[in-house]
Amino acid sequence: MAGPIEQQIHRDPALFYWILLPITVVMILTGILRHYLSTLLQTTPKKQALLKMREQRHLMRARNMIINHAQISKAAFNKRKEWFADKVKEGTLLESGPDGKAKGKPNPLSDPAMMDGMMGMMKGQMVMMVPQSLIMGWINAFFSGYVIMKLPFPLTPQFKQMLQAGVGTRDLDVRWVSSLSWYFLTLFGLQPVYNFILGSNNAASQVAQQMQMQQQGNPMAGAEDMEKIFAAEVENLEVVEHWYVLDGVEDRLLAKFASSI
Amino acid sequence: MISPTLLQPPAHLSPSACIQISQQAPAFLQSHTRTVLPYPLSVFSSGETQEIWQAYETLLLACLRTGDDKSASQCLERLVERFGEKNERVQALRGLYDEATAQDEAALQKVLEGYEETLKEQPTNMPIRKRRIALLQSMERPTDAMTALVGLLDTSPTDAEAWSELADLYLAQGSYSQAIYCLEEVLLVTPNAWNVHARLAEVLYLSSTASDSPGNALKGLSESMRRFCRSIELCNDYLRGYYGLKLTTTHLLDTLSKVPSKPATATSDPVFGELAPPSLASIQRLNELATAKLAEIVRRNTAGEKGWDGYEMAEVIAARELLDRDTLSIQR
Numbered sequence: 141m142a143g144p145i146e147q148q149i150h151r152d153p154a155l156f157y158w159i160l161l162p163i164t165v166v167m168i169l170t171g172i173l174r175h176y177l178s179t180l181l182q183t184t185p186k187k188q189a190l191l192k193m194r195e196q197r198h199l200m201r202a203r204n205m206i207i208n209h210a211q212i213s214k215a216a217f218n219k220r221k222e223w224f225a226d227k228v229k230e231g232t233l234l235e236s237g238p239d240g241k242a243k244g245k246p247n248p249l250s251d252p253a254m255m256d257g258m259m260g261m262m263k264g265q266m267v268m269m270v271p272q273s274l275i276m277g278w279i280n281a282f283f284s285g286y287v288i289m290k291l292p293f294p295l296t297p298q299f300k301q302m303l304q305a306g307v308g309t310r311d312l313d314v315r316w317v318s319s320l321s322w323y324f325l326t327l328f329g330l331q332p333v334y335n336f337i338l339g340s341n342n343a344a345s346q347v348a349q350q351m352q353m354q355q356q357g358n359p360m361a362g363a364e365d366m367e368k369i370f371a372a373e374v375e376n377l378e379v380v381e382h383w384y385v386l387d388g389v390e391d392r393l394l395a396k397f398a399s400s401i
Numbered sequence: 402m403i404s405p406t407l408l409q410p411p412a413h414l415s416p417s418a419c420i421q422i423s424q425q426a427p428a429f430l431q432s433h434t435r436t437v438l439p440y441p442l443s444v445f446s447s448g449e450t451q452e453i454w455q456a457y458e459t460l461l462l463a464c465l466r467t468g469d470d471k472s473a474s475q476c477l478e479r480l481v482e483r484f485g486e487k488n489e490r491v492q493a494l495r496g497l498y499d500e501a502t503a504q505d506e507a508a509l510q511k512v513l514e515g516y517e518e519t520l521k522e523q524p525t526n527m528p529i530r531k532r533r534i535a536l537l538q539s540m541e542r543p544t545d546a547m548t549a550l551v552g553l554l555d556t557s558p559t560d561a562e563a564w565s566e567l568a569d570l571y572l573a574q575g576s577y578s579q580a581i582y583c584l585e586e587v588l589l590v591t592p593n594a595w596n597v598h599a600r601l602a603e604v605l606y607l608s609s610t611a612s613d614s615p616g617n618a619l620k621g622l623s624e625s626m627r628r629f630c631r632s633i634e635l636c637n638d639y640l641r642g643y644y645g646l647k648l649t650t651t652h653l654l655d656t657l658s659k660v661p662s663k664p665a666t667a668t669s670d671p672v673f674g675e676l677a678p679p680s681l682a683s684i685q686r687l688n689e690l691a692t693a694k695l696a697e698i699v700r701r702n703t704a705g706e707k708g709w710d711g712y713e714m715a716e717v718i719a720a721r722e723l724l725d726r727d728t729l730s731i732q733r
Contacts, residue, residue, distance in 0.1 A: 190524045194556040201558040204589050211588040213624075213676075386627040387676055390683050393630045397690055 147313045149287065159319055160288045163279065167326040170271045171334050175342045181263045195235045195366060198227075202373045210385040221377050228370045235366065275323070280306075283319040291315045407456040414463070422463040426472035429460060454483065461494060465501040473498060492519065493528030500536060509540060527557065534566070543570055561590040565597065568604070577608030595635035599642050602628030606649055619656055623678050625649050630687070640698055640716050643691045647723060650688035657681060692727065695720050 188196070202224055209217050231238040284306045295303070295314045304312060306320040317325075334342050406422060407429075414422075433453060457476045464473035477498050484491045496516060503509045516533040519526060530553055537546040550567045554560065568583035584601040591597060602625045609621025626649040633642040699721050701709040 187523070187525055190556060193525060197557045197559050201589070204559060208589045208592040211592045212585045216582070216585050384676065386624070386631055389627050389630040389634060390679055390687055393634050394683060394686055394690065396634070 147316075149290075149316070151287070155286060155288050159283050159286055160322065163283070163319065163322055164326055166275060166278075167323070167330060168333060168337075170275060171330055172337065174267055174271060175334070175338050177267045178264060181267060182260075189235070191235045191237075195233060198224075198233045199366075199369065199373060202370075202377060206373075206376055206380055209380055210383055213384055213386075214382050217380075217382055224377065225374050228374050231367065233370060272327075279320060279323050286319045287312070287316045288319050288322060289317050291317060407459050408452055410459050410463070414466075416466075419463050420467050422459065423467040423469050423472070426460045426464050426469060426476070429456065430472060430475050454480065458494065461498070465498065470502055473501075489526050489528045492526070493532050496529065496532045496536075500532075500539075506540075509536065512536065513540070527553075527560075531563070534563075538570070543573065546570060558586070559590055561587045564590070565600075568600075572604060572607075575611075577604060577611065580604050581608065593635055595632040595639055595642065598628050598632035598635065599639065599645060602626075602632065602642075602645050602649070606645065606652075610652075615656070619653075619678065622649055622653050622656065623676070626653060626679065626684070626687070627676070638694075638698065640695075640712055640720060643694045643698070644716070644720050644723060646687060647691035647695060650684050650691060651727075653679075653684050654681075654688065657684070692724065695724055699724065 205220060227233050287307060297314055300314050303317045303321045305318055307318040457480055461473050461476040477494060480491050499512045503512060513536055516529055519529050534546050534549045547570050550563055554563050564583045564586040568580045571580040581604055587597050605621050605625035609618045612618045612621060629642050629646040629649060633639055699717055702712050702717050
């Protein structure tokens with residue numbers, strides 16, 4: 141006989157109705173539940189304090205000045221540069237004012253705003269962790285060791301670990317999928333389904349949430365030393381090599397319209 | 402379906418366009434009535450989109466302008482119902498409504514006090530701060546408005562809107578150098594805004610005509626001319642830019658022909674930058690370019706050609722007048 145013999149396993153069709161379908165439905169429902177839970181637990185973002193906002197915007201202005209310095213003349217640029225350097229030296233742009241200069245970095249744990257942020261993250265983590273571990277336990281308790289479906293396409297043996305978790309049979313063809321693996325597949329692969337049901341900015345998927353967490357970064361990193369950042373910005377302004385957008389603009393314009401007149 | 406004019410109304414709405422929008426209001430309010438279904442069904446009919454609320458806001462503003470206070474109040478009611486009294490934007494819209502429907506000075510004063518009350522509680526409420534400034538301006542208290550604007554810009558120095566407002570106020574007071582400073586700030590935030598470039602050029606032109614020393618005037622004029630050039634470079638068919646370019650180049654040619662020995666060799670002027678004065682030939686050619694373009698715009702706009710009809714009527718008339726002035730002086 142040419143070619144490998146295809147493995148035949150006769151599955152009870154009840155496996156489909158009583159394992160595959162329930163796992164899928166439960167996973168979708170948990171996703172929806174998670175979405176609504178996290179909307180429920182969301183804390184409204186706290187408003188920035190006036191002085192904090194001032195500090196941020198002055199920093200932004202300095203950065204704008206670096207990027208768009210070509211729009212204004214050198215004299216005007218220098219005037220602004222000196223003003224900014226003076227203010228930074230005095231420390232009046234800092235949130236804590238000139239007196240706060242010496243205090244240095246505050247402890248993030250003592251800052252109530254910081255604690256709020258961390259509480260929010262904890263809540264998010266809980267909403268993700270609790271249902272995940274519950275379902276994992278449920279599947280392990282009831283359905284471990286079942287082979288529940290066969291993929292309609294061949295795969296390389298590397299997928300064995302992924303598709304046959306909980307089934308310790310070495311010779312089983314890779315195309316057979318165990319219940320635990322089906323759980324993992326639905327865990328990671330249901331995002332499009334959630335998009336369809338809940339709209340595109342839902343909070344149902346684990347993966348998306350975890351990515352978001354990583355982007356947010358460490359909450360502790362929020363309390364940088366603003367004074368140093370301002371000082372660095374002054375230096376950046378200092379090294380800007382000024383050019384003026386109006387320099388030679390009449391020639392550029394004439395060249396541009398040379399053909400039309 | 403919501404028409405695009407409701408979603409993104411043009412920034413400068415002409416009265417006729419405005420009345421057109423506000424006339425849509427009753428029909429729109431009628432067609433978007435809230436049909437409240439009982440609980441389990443209401444889950445499925447969440448047919449609300451951002452567009453609807455944007456449309457409500459546009460309608461509210463248009464209705465207030467055209468005096469359709471009834472529709473305006475309905476729009477506002479729905480916005481309040483959806484976003485709550487505490488929403489900053491809704492608060493500002495409510496303030497706007499109160500201002501528009503205020504009957505006399507005392508009522509306006511009351512609105513102003515209301516704003517101050519709100520700001521005491523939430524000093525970061527930018528929409529209300531801006532409303533307060535606008536109200537101060539319309540109550541003809543420009544000095545108070547300026548103080549408030551300077552305060553706002555101290556906390557939020559990247560607010561282009563506020564900077565340009567302050568520039569206008571300074572200009573009205575005749576403080577040209579302050580106005581120029583403010584407009585430069587606007588440019589630092591929005592570097593490619595051709596209208597701001599042209600505005601700055603206009604202020605420079607005004608300040609140079611007001612300046613007493615001929616050297617300074619010349620510098621101001623050439624800087625202003627260059628700004629106009631930049632604004633045209635960014636927007637090819639900008640009528641205001643060409644108008645200004647023609648005005649400044651004519652003026653420059655006049656001045657330069659009167660003063661044959663060029664006094665503008667000192668290039669380290671602290672106010673007007675460090676560029677060498679433009680050559681006479683290029684000024685001449687820019688003048689020709691501006692004249693040709695202005696004539697083209699006026700001709701095509703008057704003929705009602707497609708794609709050339711977006712200009713302001715008043716600006717086209719002014720441009721024609723400028724061109725006529727030119728031909729008259731040649732005939733003489």
